[in-house]
Amino acid sequence: MKAIVTLNxxxxxxxxxLYELSGDSLRFDAGGKIEEIGTAPRLRARxxxxxxxxxxxxxxxxxxxxxxxxxxxxWAATQLGDRxxxxxxxxxxxxxxxxxxxxxxxxALLDALDTLIPLAPLHQPHNLAAVRALxxxxxxxxxxxxxxxxxxxxxxxxxxxxxLPRAFHDQGVRRYGFHGLSYEHIAERLREADPDRVGGRVxxxxxxxxxxxxxxxxxKSVDTTMGFTALDGLMMGTRSGALDPxxxxxxxxxxxxxxxxxxxxxxxxxGLLGVSGLSSDMRSLHTSDAPQAAEAIDLFVRHAARQxxxxxPALGGLDGMVFxxxxxxxxxxxxARICESLSWLGLALDAEANGRNASIISAQGSKVxxxxxxxxxxxxxxxxxxxxxxxxxxxxx
Ligand code: AMP
Numbered sequence: 001m002k003a004i005v006t007l008n009x010x011x012x013x014x015x016x017x018l019y020e021l022s023g024d025s026l027r028f029d030a031g032g033k034i035e036e037i038g039t040a041p042r043l044r045a046r047x048x049x050x051x052x053x054x055x056x057x058x059x060x061x062x063x064x065x066x067x068x069x070x071x072x073x074x075w076a077a078t079q080l081g082d083r084x085x086x087x088x089x090x091x092x093x094x095x096x097x098x099x100x101x102x103x104x105x106x107x108a109l110l111d112a113l114d115t116l117i118p119l120a121p122l123h124q125p126h127n128l129a130a131v132r133a134l135x136x137x138x139x140x141x142x143x144x145x146x147x148x149x150x151x152x153x154x155x156x157x158x159x160x161x162x163x164l165p166r167a168f169h170d171q172g173v174r175r176y177g178f179h180g181l182s183y184e185h186i187a188e189r190l191r192e193a194d195p196d197r198v199g200g201r202v203x204x205x206x207x208x209x210x211x212x213x214x215x216x217x218x219x220k221s222v223d224t225t226m227g228f229t230a231l232d233g234l235m236m237g238t239r240s241g242a243l244d245p246x247x248x249x250x251x252x253x254x255x256x257x258x259x260x261x262x263x264x265x266x267x268x269x270x271g272l273l274g275v276s277g278l279s280s281d282m283r284s285l286h287t288s289d290a291p292q293a294a295e296a297i298d299l300f301v302r303h304a305a306r307q308x309x310x311x312x313p314a315l316g317g318l319d320g321m322v323f324x325x326x327x328x329x330x331x332x333x334x335x336a337r338i339c340e341s342l343s344w345l346g347l348a349l350d351a352e353a354n355g356r357n358a359s360i361i362s363a364q365g366s367k368v369x370x371x372x373x374x375x376x377x378x379x380x381x382x383x384x385x386x387x388x389x390x391x392x393x394x395x396x397x
Contacts, residue, residue: 003029004081005076006381008091009130011122014039014068016045017378018076020083024390025112030079034068041068043075050266051076065126066133073137086358087142089385090131091377093123093230095147097172098340102150102384104392105131105143113145119176119229122267144388146381151184151214152177152221159314175227179206181377183214183221186322188380190218194320198231201315203308206375207334208235208325209280211304223314225307231266235303238282240270242307272296282327282334301334305341318345323361324375330357339370 001020008015017031031052032045041063043055055075057063076085090105094116103109117124131143160174168174186204194200202216211234215223225233225242235241242265250258257265257268265274273280276296278288285293310317321342323335332354341345346367354361362370 001080001083002086004087004089004382004385005085006031006089006091006378006385007130007134007379008377009065009069009126011080011126012039012266012395014065014072014236015378016072016076017382018079018384019379021086021386024386026379026386028379030076031378034072037063037065037068043072046227047079065129066136070137071131071136085138085141087144087145087385087389088134089144089381090127091148091381092127092145093148093178094120094176095149095153096176097143097174099145100150100153102144102146104388105145109145121263122230128306142389144385146181146384148178148180149176151180151187152224155221155223156314162228173228173233175224177212177214177221177224178226178230179210179212179224180221181380182206182324183216183224184377185380186214186324186373187216187219190216190320190322190371193371194369200319201317202320202322203311203315203318203322204322205304205308205328205338206325206332207234207304207323207328210239211236211241211325211327213304213307215310215314217315221308223311225311234307235275235300236271237275237282238268240266240274243304253268272300275299282331286331288334297334301337301341304334304338308338308342309345312345318347320369320371321347322371322373324373329372330373332357334374335361335370390397 004019006017014034018029019026020029028048030045030047032043033045034041036042041057045053092113094117110131114126134143155177161169162174164173167359183204190202199218204210204214204216210230212224212226213234214221231239233241239396248262251262271280272285276285276293278290278293279285285297294357323329327334336349336354340350347370348363349361349370350363350367357372360369360371362368
């Protein structure tokens with residue numbers, strides 16, 4: 001029996017899943033996350049029966065991603081039984097202007113993806129380091145890149161353009177969009193759930209630590225809130241989201257902050273964390289009595305509603321809204337507040353359905369059908385890996 005592993009290696013976490021491949025069909029076998037890398041790494045995984053598997057490492061900030069990946073690989077081997085891993089699929093955050101379809105990660109592709117690190121400094125270096133670490137461990141195992149920008153690759157030309165002199169666009173300074181694997185999953189689920197409305201106009205809201213929205217029309221991305229980098233758009237856990245560009249000039253010229261300091265400020269110290277001064281975690285902010293926590297939540301909702309409204313012209317109206325990711329799937333309060341701010345578009349929620357995170361949370365008679373759909377980027381990656389292997393197999397001599 002064959003198995004496929006998916007990996008999403010970030011700065012402080014590594015998400016993974018193991019799928020059994022039988023014929024063409026994939027079956028989830030085990031998956032989870034190593035969290036708090038750099039401080040107190042711990043593994044939390046579950047198998048297909050829902051059994052929870054946990055492992056804590058001694059508190060040791062010095063444990064590298066490479067070491068943890070080696071441990072993870074050893075752990076996966078204990079789960080495999082008589083199955084053999086035939087390929088690893090990676091979430092690679094930035095494919096730049098050239099890479100969209102899933103591709104085999106070879107030296108040339110790794111070199112090309114290195115050049116995109118400045119466009120995704122929080123994610124790309126860790127994504128690529130994981131590929132290299134696994135190549136060292138298992139040099140013959142095919143590793144496949146699945147790009148988070150791919151779903152937006154065919155954005156209308158105008159949606160890719162920044163209002164800068166044309167030469168910059170030609171050098172790649174343009175809008176790309178992210179969270180594409182998540183939106184691809186949402187678009188597939190919508191197609192299954194509502195085949196009669198595949199032409200519908202939908203806003204998908206991926207609200208997690210990173211947060212963005214995508215305007216989906218007839219199953220395709222027609223606009224999205226993240227742009228050149230994953231900093232744009234909504235206010236996030238630690239990222240600022242869209243910001244008056246004059247603020248950055250002021251930070252550098254008047255406050256004498258270096259480019260590196262500004263980068264750290266905008267990616268790691270802003271958003272919910274910066275405004276509350278307490279936490280980047282929505283759950284923690286809900287439990288706080290501090291007025292700064294309430295203000296951070298208010299600002300998150302305000303920016304989310306504003307960004308959603310800004311997507312409407314690309315859609316020409318709204319038939320559906322989908323919430324996904326940590327906050328989107330689990331937080332009825334935030335969903336209700338965003339929908340309330342957008343009630344003029346015809347959104348009305350069923351409070352009881354919303355309260356229990358039901359799959360449809362809009363009220364009877366709401367003009368806009370509002371859904372909660374759990375995201376599953378791992379399943380999308382695994383499917384791409386299978387398709388690529390099949391394609392390569394059918395083209396080999
Ligand atoms: P993600 O990046 O998708 O894992 O989402 C992380 C965010 O989801 C954090 O802000 C969490 O506090 C938030 N989150 C996860 N579960 C819940 C919940 N039950 N209620 C509110 N927020 C949650």
